[in-house]
Amino acid sequence: MIRSLLAILGPAYRREVGIYAVWLLAYGVLQGIAVTLLVPLLSSLLASEMQAVGFWLIALFSVVVIACVARYQQTVKGAALAILVLKTLHNRLGEHLSQLPLGWFNPEKVGRVSRSATGGTLMVTNIFAHLLPPVVSGVVTPLTVGVAMLWFDWRLGLTALLFVPLIYIGHRWSAQWIGAMETEVDAAGARASSRVVEFARNQAVLRSFGKNVSSYPPLEEAIAGQSRAAGSMLRQTFPRLFAGGFTVQLAFAAVTVVGIWLTLHQQLPPIELVALLALAARFTGPLAELAGRSGLLRMAGNDLRRLAAILFEQPLPQPSKPQSFTEQIGLVEFSNVNFSYEPGQPVLKDLSFRASPGTTTAIVGASGSGKTTITRLLLRFFDTDQGQVKVGGVDVRQLRTEDLMRQVSIVMQDVYLFSDTLEANIRLSCPEASQEELERVAKLAGVDEIIERLPQGWQTQVGEGGAALSGGERQRVSIARALLKAAPIVVLDEATAALDPRNEKYLNSSLRQLQQGSTLIVIAHQLSTVMNADQIIVLDAGTVAEIGNHRELLSQQGLYAHFWHQRSRATGWQLVETDTEVSL
Known part of the structure; x- marks a missing residue:
């Protein structure tokens, strides 16, 4: 996805994308650290150690302030990149298309350019403005929390981190399926759009043979195919999203069971258990949001790849040393x-x-x-x-x-x-x-x-x-x-x-x-x-x-x-x- 984003924005904006990525990661890490600080704070509070409470409150407040700055910066940088896409993408497409061989422009590819340059552009702006921040936080924050849990209690931390591969597989399976279905829906939509345009442009011929919408099979079949594809996606999306969310809740349940077992066997103080379960809840929260956004991100990624594929098309080769005409003009x-x-x-x-x-x-x-x-x-x-x-x-x-x-x-x-x-x-x-x-x-x-x-x-x-x-x-x-x-x-x-x-x-x-x-x-x-x-x-x-x-x-x-x-x-x-x- 990063390669496609850089292709769309152009090499001149690599630095801006890099700065945006740094702020995204910084916010995710700082959010995880802020959540982690709740453990010593709650432990000190429940133990009535007020001096320690004050220290941890100051530390938490400091990290939260820095996290707010990071959040502000990532939001500003993301909005700036989204606006940049809106301002420059059509120009970049136009400049690139003007360099492609004229034989490249068949009706199918022209239709794809039109579709990608409209709906695809808006979806790409959403990547910066709305989709990447929760997805990156949904990965970085839980990983930070998981590492912190290893520090406080390696058994609970290890339990949480053991579920990371399962959560990853569940999310990836769900997102890949949603992305594949979106590709089918998009293709069906492109076929239907093409048939609608064909139907509108050729009314004189169709009416001369008594054809209307209900008696013009190509248009009827294209619309029906679009409806089937959209309906199939809706029916099958829910169980896959449920599976992704279930792995997250399963991880929290496992951490809770292990924590209770350790407390019952007097290997973990109850006060510390309460604090660590609060931390575990923050471990699963961003993952749950990630489960809901990963499918949307994959759909946006499809639009992004389709746009990037146009920009990756090889332009017409130009001579490194153009020649002048050697014989009579017009020959x-x-x-x-x-x-x-x-x-x-x-x-x-x-x-x-x-x-x-x-x-x-x-x-x-x-x-x-x-x-x-x-x-x-x-x-x-x-x-x-x-x-x-x-x-x-x-x-x-x-x-x-x-x-x-x-x-x-x-x-x-x-x-x-x-x-x-x-x-x-x-x-x-x-x-x-x-x-x-x-x-x-x-x-x-x-x-x-x-x-x-x-x-x-x-x-x-x-x-x-x-x-x-x-x-x-x-x-x-x-x-x-x-x-x-x-x-x-x-x-x-x-x-x-x-x-x-x-x-x-x-x-x-x-x-x-x-x-x-x-x-x-x-x-x-x-x-x-x-x-x-x-x-x-x-x-x-x-x-x-x-x-x-x-x-x-x-x-x-x-x-x-x-x-x-x-x-x-x-x-x-x-x-x-x-x-x-x-x-x-």
Whole structure:
């Protein structure tokens, strides 16, 4: 847990954590010493030795004052660390996430980050503020008391300390089980949350098929699973907490029995027995509180480990000596590239091609042939297993991430817009652009038409994900971003798919503008986009099956020709109305 705490807070706060730990331990020891002093005090009082009573009262008062100072310091330091977590954790997560490979961000991991960054953060603050103090005191204070009992009467002290392993095993068993159950409950909650979001986002599809909550099995099962997991945890937690508390009470009972036996056999004075039983009660008190808090601490520890696991993820390796571009800006080269997402399942095999500056390269192939993987390697979402991906003559692994990203713009089929103004979403690619530049790219991409009919023009809020705009309009905004960035390399990954003729017109106009100063790498099925490319790369099962321009590949009568004829026949279909029927 300490390693995870230090990972969350960062190395700069190791000293603060160390000081907090010292005050925690000091308070636990001082509390045990204060309780121990009750033995000579009570013995002197029952024996009517008033001078000794005064001495022990002064000693007790002094220790209590010091213990109060320690308690105050541990509370202040714990609150300060809790506030520090709230203030810095999200920043640390954001900084670390920005350094992770983009391929790391799959839906499952993004959902885990979201869940941990909200509820997990609050639970971690509770560790410092509410959970660690009673747990540390519950361990340190009884151990101090047990050692003191050895001093007063080794037999009673030994009896108490003999139960320490049993108490430890009982608490550990209980806490481990509660922690394991909490992990299951958390996983069930994550699944249910995912299904609820899925259910909310896809209402149009679900309603078109008459699906509501009671008739949508995935959501129904996820909610039922969450309920089962929570119910099972509640039912099984009580007996385990009871077992942990029972071992504590058993220890006190054993000390009492041994003490009475020693008194009956005249080996321990009754007065001293009373004092030592009072001490034994203070031995078991903190342990009983520990039994109640250990499960909560384990649950908080699970959240802590989940957060720390994110921070322990290895960032994208950065070159120790970044290189400068050695060849013409905009040059893209893949040389003998092999890549697998899973071991033993290659996606790209010995793939090589070259895209010269200022040219357009179209990549075609069946689904799963590796088209999108090429763009991911170019953007360094992942690193190759073998071979090189070069930009401007330099391996992308030898470029700083910011240098690489300055060279590339990407336009995806699924465009995400931030919940901000239309202007802010376009300026994302070049915040320092002038208003004239902004208006120029807006006109080229057809965004000016959207601005004219929006109620607040440039300052219109587009909503989360761009919900206020249609899919084609979001695509136009994405194209405007790419135009404004004016990157030497532009990647269009299925950007022309599912566009209506009006939006496709704006896209083609923008492509012509981009071709004037950028290398275009296009993954598309639109025939007009493919046939006008300077070179076409045909992929088959992760390898380059054919490469050439439109005329060259048609003449080869290979995979591309087959693809072209299929697409030509598909686009040639039309509905023809006759007097008797409607036919294709």
